[in-house]
Amino acid sequence: MEQGAAFLDAGANSLQITRFTYLLRREFGVGLPIRTVFDAGSLGAVADLVSAARRGDPGSGPRPPEAGPRRTERRPDPLPLSxxxxxxxxxxxxxxxxxxxxxxxxxxxxxxxxxxxxxxxxxxxxxxxxxxxxxxxxxxxxxxxxxxxxxxxxxxxxxxxxxxxxxxxxxxxxxxxxxxxxxxxxxxxxxxxxxxxxxxxxxxxxxxxxxxxxxxxxxxxxxxxxxxxxxxxxxxxxxxxxxxxxDFTVWQDRAFGAGADSAGPAADQLAFWEKTLADLPAELPGLYDRPRTPGARMGGGSGSVGAFWPAALHRELVALARGNGATLFMVLQAGVAAVLAESAAATDLPLGTVTAGRSDPRWEEAIGFFVNSLTLRTDTSGDPSFAGLLDRVRSTVLAAFEHQDVPFERVVERLNPPRSLGRNPLFQTVVVLQNIPWPTVDLGVRPAHVIVPHNGAVKFDLLLEFWERRDPAGELFGLTCDAEYDPRLYDRGTVVGVLGRLRRFLTAAAGDPGLSLSRLLAASFATPTAHPARTERNPAP
CATH class of the missing domain: 3.30.559.10 (Chloramphenicol acetyltransferase-like domain)
Structure with missing residues (x-):
């Protein structure tokens, strides 16, 4: 599969392609679907799509919300929260x-x-x-x-x-x-x-x-x-x-609030999530070492484990992604889904991820709570090859990004899943590949990276946060993973085992993505690696 190859070979990721589609809408007045741009593969192909759209052939895909002004001239009083x-x-x-x-x-x-x-x-x-x-x-x-x-x-x-x-x-x-x-x-x-x-x-x-x-x-x-x-x-x-x-709050309320057009983009996006997440499992208890304590709340103390994957594996996984018209995040998400689905003895796995919530570049320099959560429902049934699973994940991720503007809280309200103060709704396991620009600050003799230590509180049952390391020349240098878990549910050894098995599974998949999941999972039992070394949190990209 070669779709998106030119963009991916240039190092583009889903967030950058999403932002590119918003720029196209702002500059040319056309709303191309993200998947269409992703699959176009080159700027020339995108230019042809823009020309066709301006001639009245916009193609298919969800309608994005209308762009708002850079500054809202008149804010409501009182001003609601997002x-x-x-x-x-x-x-x-x-x-x-x-x-x-x-x-x-x-x-x-x-x-x-x-x-x-x-x-x-x-x-x-x-x-x-x-x-x-x-x-x-x-x-x-x-x-x-x-x-x-x-x-x-x-x-x-x-x-x-x-x-x-x-x-x-x-x-x-x-x-x-x-x-x-x-x-x-x-x-x-x-x-x-x-x-x-x-x-x-x-x-x-x-x-x-x-x-x-x-x-x-x-x-x-x-x-x-x-x-x-x-x-x-x-x-x-x-x-x-x-x-x-x-101003973002005002725009979001106009696009997705109670007074939003019932036939507009908000309705389209909510209908997508309602259909996609229908009959979603409330949780997958087979994953845990211990059952959830009734009445317990999220926010207690967390456990953490760190791992470092070397540059050779980093390069192999990037090559695997590009060879299948996918991104590195899609490869990681497919690997996590395969490993956890087997542990849970399930084939319908809801995994969460977060987006920057700044698809429109107008919000790039603003400070605030823009981040949004997406539920990626992964189907591992039928024992597909890893390439086959990656194709499913690719479709799931791109569709989710097409509908990422609607606030997660609105999706939860619409689906109305069983609620619990001790469990995140819709998903409890999160996979994130951090690709935001990480800053240095020059307050002294030499610039220094901003460090974000963990605040000691758990927000999800399990969070796998990956970071790409690069050397001074910008070459791939390895992947780190910070795994945070709820110690009321997981033993440390279990999470260490998940990371080790995930590494072995993805190593095997990079070697032969045509192998079935069952064969790759069997291979991931062989030659266990040592416990992953503890790594520094949020290293410089």
């Missing part, structure tokens, strides 16, 4: 613990100017409304209230710490609860060594209601730019204000 924000707000009211706190650690090499950092943080909060938004209750419902910059002073707490005391100080900072009804969702600490030359760590803790993984990039860039300007004794050069999260 569906994702509303879910996080209610979870915060039930338990204000650190489950949805996002800690960001920025090492600063050399002297640091605390007053300069305070001024830079103030500029950051002024630029991004989401960092100065509170969520009070009005008439029994939470609303967004964007504070004026002067009404949202950000304190930078400083303290001296020994090198072996940094972890404790970070844990204490992460554990401090947010009262989202009256407190801005950002806090800052400067942990300093025994001398200015010993290095410092800037610790930012943001509540997830105001920040997601993609947000770390614009946050880091804007903070560094403001700090450099302060140190240089000048005002930062004026830049166009980014789109604000509140």
């Amino acid at each position: 569906p994702g924000q509303a879910r996080l707000w209610h979870l915060n009211q039930l338990d204000p613990g650190p489950a949805y706190h996002v800690p960001l650690l920025i090492p600063v090499d050399g002297p640091v100017d605390p007053d300069g950092l305070r001024a830079a943080l103030s500029a950051l909060v002024e630029r991004h409304e989401s960092l100065r938004t509170i969520f009070p209750v009005l008439n029994g419902e939470p609303v967004q209230h964007v504070l004026a910059p002067g009404d949202c002073p950000l304190a930078l707490r400083t303290q001296r710490v020994e090198p072996d005391g940094i972890d404790v100080a970070v844990r204490e900072a992460v554990a401090e609860p947010f009262d989202l009804t009256r407190q801005a969702p950002l806090r800052a600490w400067l942990l300093r060594g025994r001398s200015d030359l010993a290095g410092s760590v800037l610790v930012l803790v943001v509540h997830h209601i105001a920040c997601d993984g993609w947000s770390v990039g614009p946050l880091a860039r804007d903070l560094a730019a403001a700090y450099r300007a302060v140190l240089a004794g000048r005002a930062e050069a004026p830049r166009e204000a980014p789109a604000q999260y509140a």
Whole structure:
């Protein structure tokens, strides 16, 4: 299968192709289906499709929601929360613990100017409304209230710490609860060594209601730019204000809220998910070492295991993906589905993944909770070859991306599955390949990567988060996987075994993707690898 080969050979992934289709819609007024663009394989072929669409032959596929303005001229008052924000707000009211706190650690090499950092943080909060938004209750419902910059002073707490005391100080900072009804969702600490030359760590803790993984990039860039300007004794050069999260909320509500067109894109997308996820298994209990405790809530302590797969396997899996017109994520998702389906003695496996929620590039520089969840229903029945399973997964992933705009919470409302505070609805196992641009921040002598330590709370039964490593020349250098699991359900040895078996299964599949799943799974029992070495969380891409 050669579809999408030119884009894939150039290193494109599903997110980039999705964003490309949104650019086509914005620039040429045509809404090509993502799968059509993915299968086109070259810019020339896409140009032909655009020309045909402009002549009135748009092809088939779901209608994307209408584009909104870069800035909403008039916002509703009161301003509602997005569906994702509303879910996080209610979870915060039930338990204000650190489950949805996002800690960001920025090492600063050399002297640091605390007053300069305070001024830079103030500029950051002024630029991004989401960092100065509170969520009070009005008439029994939470609303967004964007504070004026002067009404949202950000304190930078400083303290001296020994090198072996940094972890404790970070844990204490992460554990401090947010009262989202009256407190801005950002806090800052400067942990300093025994001398200015010993290095410092800037610790930012943001509540997830105001920040997601993609947000770390614009946050880091804007903070560094403001700090450099302060140190240089000048005002930062004026830049166009980014789109604000509140404007995204208004757009999303218009496209997918209660007042959305019943015959519009929202209805189309919801109908797709209703059909695709009909009669979905509530959970697959055969996966677990222990049954779920009745009444238990998500958000307790998590376990973690890390693995590193070498560059040779990394290259083989990328080649396997390209040879089958797929992406690396599709290969990983197919492998996880095969291994877990056998463990669960099931052939209908719901796996979750997350998207950046920024398909439209207008939101690229905004900070906020844009991330959306998708349910990928994988069918492993009939003992297909790995290539056959990958073809199924490819279709599933592309169809899901075609319908990714509708908020996950709206899908849950429509399907109305059995609910439990101790179980994520629709899926409990998540597979993610992180391909967001990961930033460095220049606050000291040398640029440093932003580090995101785990906040210690579990959000899913099992999360497999993969990262691609590249060497300084940009060549493939290996894959890392951070596996987080609920220790109330899984033993550590079980998760270690899953990672080891997944590696052996995919190694065999790369060698001969025409083999059946049963033969590949049998091969994955042979020659077990040693326990995977613990790896550093979210390494630089």
